Amino acid sequence: QVQLVQSGAEVKMPGASVKVSCKASGYTFSSNNIHWVRQAPGLGLEWMGGISPSGGNTNYPQKFQGRVTMTRDTSTTTVYMELSSLRSEDTAVYYCARRMATAACFDYWGQGTLVTVSS
Amino acid sequence: ETVLTQSPGTLSLSPGERATLSCRASQSVSSRYLAWYQQKRGQAPRLLIYGASSRATGIPDRFTGSGSGTDFTLTISRLEPEDFAVYYCQQYGSSPYTFGQGTKLEIK
Numbered sequence: 001q002v003q004l005v006q007s008g009a010e011v012k013m014p015g016a017s018v019k020v021s022c023k024a025s026g027y028t029f030s031s032n033n034i035h036w037v038r039q040a041p042g043l044g045l046e047w048m049g050g051i052s053p054s055g056g057n058t059n060y061p062q063k064f065q066g067r068v069t070m071t072r073d074t075s076t077t078t079v080y081m082e083l084s085s086l087r088s089e090d091t092a093v094y095y096c097a098r099r100m101a102t103a104a105c106f107d108y109w110g111q112g113t114l115v116t117v118s119s
Numbered sequence: 120e121t122v123l124t125q126s127p128g129t130l131s132l133s134p135g136e137r138a139t140l141s142c143r144a145s146q147s148v149s150s151r152y153l154a155w156y157q158q159k160r161g162q163a164p165r166l167l168i169y170g171a172s173s174r175a176t177g178i179p180d181r182f183t184g185s186g187s188g189t190d191f192t193l194t195i196s197r198l199e200p201e202d203f204a205v206y207y208c209q210q211y212g213s214s215p216y217t218f219g220q221g222t223k224l225e226i227k
Contacts, residue, residue, distance in 0.1 A: 044207065061216075097164075100166075103170060104211035104216065106166060107166050
């Protein structure tokens with residue numbers, strides 16, 4: 001069965017960086033892009049961009065360009081999302097999600113990783 | 120950027136009733152590239168509908184998506200206790216992909 005398993009919760013100081021991992025299993029890793037969506041406490045969902053596991057191509061919205069980096073390791077079928085220059089507004093649950101093969105929506109999701117930015 | 124506005128913000132209904140949730144886009148969503156998700160407290164979202172009207176794998180047929188252009192609807196024909204949750208629409212026709220702010224479906 002398809003599974004996306006994320007790394008554990010993180011607490012970071014303002015200005016620091018955080019790197020969250022997402023290990024995929026149960027399907028052909030190269031067949032589906034992986035995207036990241038975050039959710040601030042009590043708020044809605046925000047798309048952060050995605051990566052193609054096969055070629056490593058990335059697609060980031062303008063809001064996060066220059067601050068987010070997505071990478072992948074095909075040997076371990078793991079995708080990483082690094083967010084830099086953290087501020088308090090980045091406190092959120094970060095989800096990885098698998099893009100459907102035929103539509104740019106997300107059919108499987110990780111369990112979420114809480115990132116808390118606080119001094 | 121395409122802004123999605125969902126209404127109502129909160130919908131209070133009883134099990135067995137019919138729920139109608141609305142999602143309105145600030146510009147036309149190309150090729151009906153609209154999805155609906157269900158999110159329960161403490162859980163990741165779950166894909167219900169894609170392409171405006173296609174049910175995702177394993178989704179019961181009481182969930183129906185419809186609409187095109189700027190107006191989309193999610194209908195739940197007969198509410199089951201497990202359907203009470205927050206529902207989000209998402210457009211993926213143009214970048215950045217955007218989500219609505221959510222409709223909370225609560226038990227009356």
